[in-house]
Amino acid sequence: MARATTPAVELEVSGRTVRVTSPDRVVFPGRGLTKLDVVQYFVSVGDGILGALRDRPTTLERWPKGVFEGARMSTRADNSGDAFYQKRLPQGAPDYVETATIAFPSGRTADQVCPTELAVVAWAANMGTLTFHPWPVRSSDVDAPDQMRIDLDPQPGTDFADAVRVAPELRALLHELGMEGWPKTSGGRGLHVFVPVEPRWTFTQARRATIALGRELERRLPEQVTMKWWKEERGQKIFVDYNQMARDRTIASAYSIRANPRATVSAPLRWEELGDVHPDDFDVLSMPARFAEVGDLFHALSAPTPEDPERPAYSLEPLLELADRDEAEHGAGDLPYPPEYPKMPGEPKRVQPSKDRDRKRAADAGSPADAAADGTAG
Structure with missing residues (x-):
């Protein structure tokens, strides 16, 4: 039945x-x-x-x-x-x-x-x-992010408690930049911090600002924080997932x-x-x-309303200036985008480091197949 x-x-x-x-x-x-x-x-x-x-x-x-x-x-x-x-x-x-x-x-x-x-x-x-x-945009301008979303992502061997230990340093850094953030659980092991920003920058600029923030946090907490895109390089640290600010992420x-x-x-x-x-x-x-x-x-x-119009919105200029200094003083340029993205201007090689080393060793050893895969065969 x-x-x-x-x-x-x-x-x-x-x-x-x-x-x-x-x-x-x-x-x-x-x-x-x-x-x-x-x-x-x-x-x-x-x-x-x-x-x-x-x-x-x-x-x-x-x-x-x-x-x-x-x-x-x-x-x-x-x-x-x-x-x-x-x-x-x-x-x-x-x-x-x-x-x-x-x-x-x-x-x-x-x-x-x-x-x-x-x-x-x-x-x-x-x-x-x-x-x-x-x-992280409003329907009035879908190309201008109005939130910077900071994803503190625990890697294997770390958990929510490790992300929480990073959070006070992140908040202190935001305060130095004249910003405030709002934390939330991811619902899993991670911690998210949202920062409202003025909607006058592009996704590329918002992502670059997030990279600068993550790099500064990594400098302050080198044993706890990583900006390495490739999982094999991250170790037991909290990864600041900067690509969450890329378009369509x-x-x-x-x-x-x-x-x-x-x-x-x-x-x-x-x-x-x-x-x-x-x-x-x-x-x-x-x-x-x-x-x-x-x-x-x-x-x-949340979105302002006529009855409740006041909302904070911070400038990304301090972070973009920090990104400029990182590039000028440390040669720290862009980082890899997610794999489904087209190759982006200024992006480094999107190759897993261990595979890149294997290719180079094969090319040095004169393997035609591997050299061709690496684009070096004539």
């Missing part, structure tokens, strides 16, 4: 009716959380999640079958996974879902979901969206759910509580009560 289909549930979300289909479908088996639980979670932190997404082109990370053991994400090479990234407006979207046209590094463009109201978040959650990946928004068995969420934090919390403290079940208690700790990063 076929299993009976549970009737859809209709929720009133900020004046709109959002239909939740298959509301009892289990999304997180280990926690017993259903699709309806997920949608209601986002509604419960509505001001926060909408503040993180409002007017931002947003990629949807969709897990329509739930987060079960063995579930995997589709990739460019293999699209047969159980989850996927939705970069274009899905077919059949309600007419209240607005879009913004963005350009990828390849030069192709797409109309991407650009949330303007909480019903859009609930609609996306009904389609299996757990994590929202907003661009995004970070999970505040209040997004992460696709792990515990259903953790990316939680905004106060600086003074960093040493007292753990990412597992914040999940779909615990976050609504915390939000009701502390409010939106990322409010300063």
